[in-house]
Amino acid sequence: MLILNQDQLANWLNQLTDTYKVFAPVKDGDHYTFKEISSGNQVTLNYTNTKVPPKEVLFPRSEKLFCYRQENEGIQLEEKIDESKKVIFGLRPCDAKGFLLLDNVFNNDKYQDPYYLNRRKNTILVGLGCNQPATTCFCTSLGGGPFASEGLDILLVDIGNRYVVEVVTEKGQELLSGLNLPAAEPEAQEAARKVKEEAALSTSINLDGLKAKLDVIFYDPIWDLIHEKCLGCAACTYSCPTCHCFDIVDEAEGKEGCRIRNWDACMFPLFTLHGSGHNPRPTGKERFRQRVMHKFKYFVDNFNAVACVGCGRCIINCPVNLDIREVLAEIQGLEVRSDKQ
């Protein structure tokens, strides 16, 4: 463990911007958001969590996959792979875990997504532990924690006017080379231990037996009721570190154009609408069920992990206070009947 003084931070970030595109939390009106910074002074680290996760640094809301120019005897394609080196600075441990989960999707059993994976490979994650988790946080229920280092390259622990620097990976080590940070003395280590101990989470979800329940309640009437409050606005999916649905469209003028992918969401009726007019998920009921099932059953079936990190953003951003903790508790309270269509 090393020690970094708070007044060294801006300088370090300034240095990093020479080599890397640095994304860090910046105050944006009444909330915080990850933005590319040009100077260390722009960064604010006394935030609880950002409104949306830094997912978009690796998986942008909108990105060009390739551009093309039609010619008489063919077509010229220009691939838009982003190879730039990046640092995501000051992200929370839950968001780092979100990337670990997304890795499963973009590097599945058959295909690799070169856009996400190239960015992922070239990005270093510097995390910041959570001294004061929010009342909507439940990361510890998902195997994470306010100071979990899983998925991070470096973890910073704020001990007042200094940071204890935990180097997690070699990539993290590289980022610190040239800084010559001193080792954290026992006093600092003790302070870090205390900060970690005091960072208590007030809420949780119960995953015990949840998957087994979801395995048999697809046709249960609970879905008729549980979705009713939902407006289908998809604020939950847009602010989720693990949601990965997207749409692909062409934008063109004359002989030139680009193929673009944009975030999409399972909460929208058009998402699954067939050309024939048939829709396998025609109402809010099926769409809400899909969201819950995907995160807590299908993802577990496919990747042996729950697709939720407990960041609580879907709770904070929901306009009608639909709370995933309550939804899961309600499911847990179900008496399981045999599932019949």
Added chain:
Amino acid sequence: MKNPYLPLPMRLVKNFIETEDNLIHTFTLEFLREEDEKSFQYLPGQFAEVSVFGTGEAPFGIASSPTEPGHLKFSVAKVGVVTTTLHQLPEGTILGVRGPLGNNYPLEEFKGKNLVVIGGGFAFTTLRSLITYILHPEHRGDYGELTVIYGARNPGLLLYKEELAEWEKRSDINLVCTIDRPVEGWNGRVGFVPTVTKEVAPSANNAYAVICGPPVMIKFTMPVLEELGFPPERIIMSLENRMKCGIGMCGRCNVGNKYVCKDGPVFTRAQLNQLPNEY
């Protein structure tokens, strides 16, 4: 890293009006580059994403068979933006194709078995691929009896009339075409596919059934196949769901934990029985 989003350039060499209502066209595409043709190794049952540059792309089952080298065929209904544009394209247009995507019909398992292929309406595209593949001299000996039951509302809506006429002449395929209502000049059967399947009564002994068609046809043919003794493991179906990426990432075509694009589109009825009814 191979980029699965990049389409291979192909030339539209034929835009053929397949059905009399002009709603289905069959598109024949040729690779522009020899190396692409070599790398595009597919089997019956697989699909591809066809790009109309400037409009978008859409997934279609491959109607040609790998035994017909040099080109790919897609039969496409005019439904949405991409397909409507596609229908209007002149021959010679440069299109894009990415694939082959998805799994194929279990040709290895079929070996030594009798096959009953049941199709309805324009859901006959990958069945054309399958039948053409099996009838190829190099493959015909690997498979037992081949029975094909194909229904459409009227004769003008049957796809692949040329192929049907050729198959009709052969002795190594039992082709039964049927239309919904009698039409002057039609000498074939009249009746819905489930009824005709019952009449033809293909034996389930040492046999697989492959069935593609509109949901209502599937629904009423299933009990017939059950009655004939086809177990769910030997009933093969092909699903369609809205798709974008075709590679299991964009999140919309899943049925339960399976992605139709990546884990399908070909499933056995036994597999589908384990999945929710969301397709």
